[in-house]
Amino acid sequence: MESTRTVPLQDRVDADDERILNRARQLHAELSTRRTVRDYSPRPVPREIIEECLRAAGTAPSGANQQPWHFVAISDPAIKRRIRIAAEAEEREFYERRAPEEWLQALAALGTDEHKPFLEIAPWLIAIFYERTGPMVDGRKAKRYYPHESTGIATGMLIAALHKSGLASLTHTPSPMAFLNEILDRPKNEVPYLLLVVGHPADGCRVPDISRKTLQQFSTFVEARQDAD
Numbered sequence: 001m002e003s004t005r006t007v008p009l010q011d012r013v014d015a016d017d018e019r020i021l022n023r024a025r026q027l028h029a030e031l032s033t034r035r036t037v038r039d040y041s042p043r044p045v046p047r048e049i050i051e052e053c054l055r056a057a058g059t060a061p062s063g064a065n066q067q068p069w070h071f072v073a074i075s076d077p078a079i080k081r082r083i084r085i086a087a088e089a090e091e092r093e094f095y096e097r098r099a100p101e102e103w104l105q106a107l108a109a110l111g112t113d114e115h116k117p118f119l120e121i122a123p124w125l126i127a128i129f130y131e132r133t134g135p136m137v138d139g140r141k142a143k144r145y146y147p148h149e150s151t152g153i154a155t156g157m158l159i160a161a162l163h164k165s166g167l168a169s170l171t172h173t174p175s176p177m178a179f180l181n182e183i184l185d186r187p188k189n190e191v192p193y194l195l196l197v198v199g200h201p202a203d204g205c206r207v208p209d210i211s212r213k214t215l216q217q218f219s220t221f222v223e224a225r226q227d228a229d
Helices: 018-033 048-058 077-098 102-110 145-163 181-182
Strands: 069-072 124-131 134-135 142-144 168-173 192-197
Touching: 018 181, 048 069, 048 124, 048 145, 069 077, 069 145, 069 181, 077 124, 077 181, 124 145, 124 181, 145 168, 145 192, 181 192
Parallel strands: none
Antiparallel strands: 069 124, 124 192, 134 142, 168 192
8 A cells, every 4th residue: 555645734823722712712703693694785795705715615624535526606697597497496396395394384483485586686606516426537437435524514614714704695405406407517426415695694684583502402522530540
């Protein structure tokens, strides 16, 4: 087996526990203000901002470092219009036929329905795909390892980067999403993962009055006992 090529770990700031804790608290405080936004302003967002946020997403860890994601950033009004029409068609099927009553009841508190005007109003849509397979040097198809999980991590980092930059976002998952491959001319080995709506909130934007689980509700710590030998 060939030896693994390595390089020195760089850009790490050595800090004591108190400084690290302060940074963690600051990040939590900032991310705690993130909310899903459905009411957008048409105010333009420069492409350079989207590019930098995508670069941040591209630093995500991935299975075997295969980086099995592809992001399509869309500002073209005509393409956004086509996506809205296709997405709303799938959403009508969902709300009228596919969704069980229990699911509809869970969504009722958020006030969502099949109408998705934000797909046209927001300045950017980012269609996120993951690769099932990818090309090898000799042209054969290569399996992608943990593509769904890897793309999920990258998507989370993208959402955090957008929020930290001052933008709002919405995760949208009309099902099925195969129309994205057709509209955006993406190959069959790429699977639509999520459609991210990005922009500035509209003036007077309001969001549902929700709460988040406490740390104690969503986490468990398993630590060594203090009286252990």
